[in-house]
Amino acid sequence: MDNLNSLLDGFAAILTPGNLLIALIGVTIGTAVGMLPGLGTAMAIALLLPITYGMEPTQAFIMFGGIFYGGMYGGSTTAILLNTPGQSSSVVTVLEGFKMAKNGRGGQALATAAIGSFVAGTIATIALVFVTPITVDFAIGLGAPEYLAIMVLALVATASVLGSSRIRGFASLLVGLVIGTIGIDAVTGQQRLTYGVPELANGIDIVVVAVGAFAVGEALWTAARRKNGKDEIVPVGRVWMGRSDWRRSWGPWLRGSALGFPFGAVPAGGAEVPTFLSYVTERRLSKHKGEFGNGAIEGVAGPEAANNASAAGTLVPMLALGLPCNATAAVMLAAFQTYGIQPGPLLFEKESALVWTLIAGLFVGNAMLLVLNMPLIPIWVKLLRIPKPYLFAGILFFASMGAYATSGQAFELYVLLALGLIGFGMRRFGIPMLPMIVGVILGPMAERQARMSLQLSGGELSGLVGGPVAWTVYGIIALIALWPLAALVRRRLTRDREAVAV
Amino acid sequence: MTSAENEAAQNGTAATEDVAVEETVDTETAPPKRDLQQLFVCGFLAVLGVLVIVDAARLGGFSASNDPIGPKPVPIILGILLFVVAGFYALNVLRGGHGEDEGANAGEKFDFTTVGLLCAVFVANALLIDWLGWVISGSLLFWGAAIVLGSRRYFLTLAAAVVLGLATFYGFAIGLGLGLPAGVLQGIL
Numbered sequence: 001m002d003n004l005n006s007l008l009d010g011f012a013a014i015l016t017p018g019n020l021l022i023a024l025i026g027v028t029i030g031t032a033v034g035m036l037p038g039l040g041t042a043m044a045i046a047l048l049l050p051i052t053y054g055m056e057p058t059q060a061f062i063m064f065g066g067i068f069y070g071g072m073y074g075g076s077t078t079a080i081l082l083n084t085p086g087q088s089s090s091v092v093t094v095l096e097g098f099k100m101a102k103n104g105r106g107g108q109a110l111a112t113a114a115i116g117s118f119v120a121g122t123i124a125t126i127a128l129v130f131v132t133p134i135t136v137d138f139a140i141g142l143g144a145p146e147y148l149a150i151m152v153l154a155l156v157a158t159a160s161v162l163g164s165s166r167i168r169g170f171a172s173l174l175v176g177l178v179i180g181t182i183g184i185d186a187v188t189g190q191q192r193l194t195y196g197v198p199e200l201a202n203g204i205d206i207v208v209v210a211v212g213a214f215a216v217g218e219a220l221w222t223a224a225r226r227k228n229g230k231d232e233i234v235p236v237g238r239v240w241m242g243r244s245d246w247r248r249s250w251g252p253w254l255r256g257s258a259l260g261f262p263f264g265a266v267p268a269g270g271a272e273v274p275t276f277l278s279y280v281t282e283r284r285l286s287k288h289k290g291e292f293g294n295g296a297i298e299g300v301a302g303p304e305a306a307n308n309a310s311a312a313g314t315l316v317p318m319l320a321l322g323l324p325c326n327a328t329a330a331v332m333l334a335a336f337q338t339y340g341i342q343p344g345p346l347l348f349e350k351e352s353a354l355v356w357t358l359i360a361g362l363f364v365g366n367a368m369l370l371v372l373n374m375p376l377i378p379i380w381v382k383l384l385r386i387p388k389p390y391l392f393a394g395i396l397f398f399a400s401m402g403a404y405a406t407s408g409q410a411f412e413l414y415v416l417l418a419l420g421l422i423g424f425g426m427r428r429f430g431i432p433m434l435p436m437i438v439g440v441i442l443g444p445m446a447e448r449q450a451r452m453s454l455q456l457s458g459g460e461l462s463g464l465v466g467g468p469v470a471w472t473v474y475g476i477i478a479l480i481a482l483w484p485l486a487a488l489v490r491r492r493l494t495r496d497r498e499a500v501a502v
Numbered sequence: 503m504t505s506a507e508n509e510a511a512q513n514g515t516a517a518t519e520d521v522a523v524e525e526t527v528d529t530e531t532a533p534p535k536r537d538l539q540q541l542f543v544c545g546f547l548a549v550l551g552v553l554v555i556v557d558a559a560r561l562g563g564f565s566a567s568n569d570p571i572g573p574k575p576v577p578i579i580l581g582i583l584l585f586v587v588a589g590f591y592a593l594n595v596l597r598g599g600h601g602e603d604e605g606a607n608a609g610e611k612f613d614f615t616t617v618g619l620l621c622a623v624f625v626a627n628a629l630l631i632d633w634l635g636w637v638i639s640g641s642l643l644f645w646g647a648a649i650v651l652g653s654r655r656y657f658l659t660l661a662a663a664v665v666l667g668l669a670t671f672y673g674f675a676i677g678l679g680l681g682l683p684a685g686v687l688q689g690i691l
Contacts, residue, residue: 031577050674051674051678051680052678052679053678053679053680053681054679054680055677055678068647163598165594165601167590167591167599168601169590170583170587171547171588171591173544173588174547174550174580174583174584174587175547175550177580178550178554178580178584179577181554181577181580185573186588187569187572188562188569188572188573189571190561190562192557192558192561192573192577193554193557193577194688195553195557216624218615218675219620220620220621222651223613223616223617223620223650223651224612224613224614224616224617225612225613226613226616226651226652250509288664312682364553387650387653388651389522389648389649389650389651389652389653389659390648390659390662391651392647392651393643393645393647393648393651393653393659393663394666395671396515396620396624396643396647397640397643397644397647397666398644398670400624400627400628401636401674401680401682402638403638404631404681404682405674405680408683409633410628410632413627413628413631414602414628415627417621417624417625417628418575419620420624424617425543427547428612429539429540429543429600429601430600430601431543431601439634441684446688447576450576451569451570451571453570454570454571455570455632458570459570459571
């Protein structure tokens with residue numbers, strides 16, 4: 001009950017005209033940036049993070065709540081209308097969504113995505129209110145070795161579960177970990193990997209990494225393939241849902257939410273698995289199996305709900321353990337740190353008002369999106385018609401502005417470009433970016449926990465492993481690591497020699 | 503990707519049911535075009551590994567009671583892992599492995615002139631920002647990038663760039679307290 005009271009206080013804090021206006025701005029620019037092709041939710045937050053540097057923490061977090069849901073909402077619109085998933089979690093939405101749009105049912109696809117996102121967002125945020133304090137209670141009993149184990153799990157899982165190629169996932173993760181190591185070592189004060197460059201002593205800001213790899217990388221990628229034809233935008237029509245659309249959508253929404261939230265809440269569960277599971281489930285349960293592959297509304301409603309619910313779910317480990325498991329959470333964690341706030345079990349004690357305002361902000365932003373965007377979708381779609389030169393010039397412009405503002409040094413712009421080139425290479429070679437982003441922020445945290453464990457054990461290496469929780473987590477890691485081996489053995493047994501691609 | 507996976511799974515089951523089918527499936531999917539440019543990635547990882555280890559070797563290996571292992575082990579572990587991953591990566595590439603969606607379009611022509619020009623515009627902004635200030639250098643960045651990316655309306659683009667530069671400076675730097683430099687326009691803006 002305590003929590004509900006705190007939540008009500010959070011709502012009280014947000015329901016002032018000024019704060020509602022901030023939430024509205026957050027929702028609007030979140031949608032706008034999330035909709036830009038090639039950028040996703042994480043990008044929306046990373047690009048917009050610098051503009052909140054001058055704000056009060058409370059207001060900044062109200063804005064984040066809006067940007068968070070707005071960005072997701074914008075991303076699904078682009079996926080449906082442009083046939084380009086802005087992020088891997090939208091891949092499944094594209095399957096049926098774009099087909100629906102082509103059949104002249106784009107309006108219905110967008111409507112079911114929007115309402116489904118609202119339903120899932122609301123359910124998941126309510127679940128967040130109840131699950132996070134439980135997680136906190138559990139987390140308070142954990143020591144440094146347990147944290148280390150959970151962080152290693154998050155790192156290994158993001159690198160190996162997501163995407164199709166483990167080796168590429170691990171390559172990306174290692175690059176992220178190396179970037180995270182750059183700068184002054186927090187314990188001994190020695191400079192690592194700075195090679196005498198004084199500007200590197202403070203390390204590389206996660207915002208610069210995310211903006212560089214995603215936004216600048218995307219701009220360079222577009223530049224390199226400028227002559228490769230145009231994206232086609234399907235006209236939307238009116239955004240509404242008929243009676244049968246409603247009947248066919250509500251089940252997938254609820255099932256999608258139920259699938260998405262737990263996957264999001266588990267470290268490194270991600271949104272890819274639940275969206276895919278939701279799609280498969282809906283295809284199996286549907287009475288309109290024939291429509292799947294040609295634009296079945298269930299195939300949009302379910303995965304979109306799963307996507308939103310899992311995104312809200314990732315806030316559980318982020319807030320309760322200080323553990324970011326996707327790019328969006330990583331950037332949000334960076335935002336917390338900018339304000340000198342460390343997410344983790346103590347967050348709910350120390351910054352209770354702030355956290356509950358953030359959660360209330362999620363509810364408000366979510367509701368605003370539904371009310372505002374359903375009628376405004378045709379206007380939003382005009383954003384997709386901005387000619388590419390202007391679009392990417394604008395992205396470079398804002399990316400540079402944000403990167404410069406992180407430290408007020410032109411040096412950040414060179415780092416930004418370097419990371420843009422890395423991002424470009426990763427796109428070229430099909431290497432997933434998420435492990436790198438998570439590695440940058442989780443790597444140093446894991447190292448700190450490891451050194452703290454050794455400090456507690458007086459240098460005994462056995463101190464790294466700790467109690468039963470840590471053993472369980474390492475068991476799970478072993479399972480994840482050995483899974484492809486088991487699959488390989490099974491394939492060998494069935495004498496299917498062709499599928500070796502790790 | 504998912505439908506491809508499905509297909510692969512179906513092919514797999516088909517192959518187990520009938521050996522004759524397996525042969526045809528194999529020949530259909532067998533010739534994967536090796537994308538050897540990916541070896542650059544392996545090279546990058548290996549070079550990174552060298553850089554990390556060389557730097558770690560330089561670190562003082564002292565340990566204190568409050569920090570038994572010091573700052574050294576983590577970079578060394580990372581360096582070793584980089585070599586291991588680079589090795590497996592190279593193996594994977596030589597066996598015809600490739601990344602997700604992008605691997606499929608790997609053969610497309612790349613327009614590196616545009617990329618180079620875009621980088622040049624970007625670096626110009628980095629060089630000029632402290633001297634000319636954000637309004638001028640940012641406008642030049644927008645204008646230059648739009649032209650490089652194919653805009654041919656020089657004056658309209660320039661107008662848009664200047665408007666953007668001024669709007670962001672007044673909105674973010676003065677309005678929200680973001681640290682953007684005024685440069686030579688100090689006192690005028």
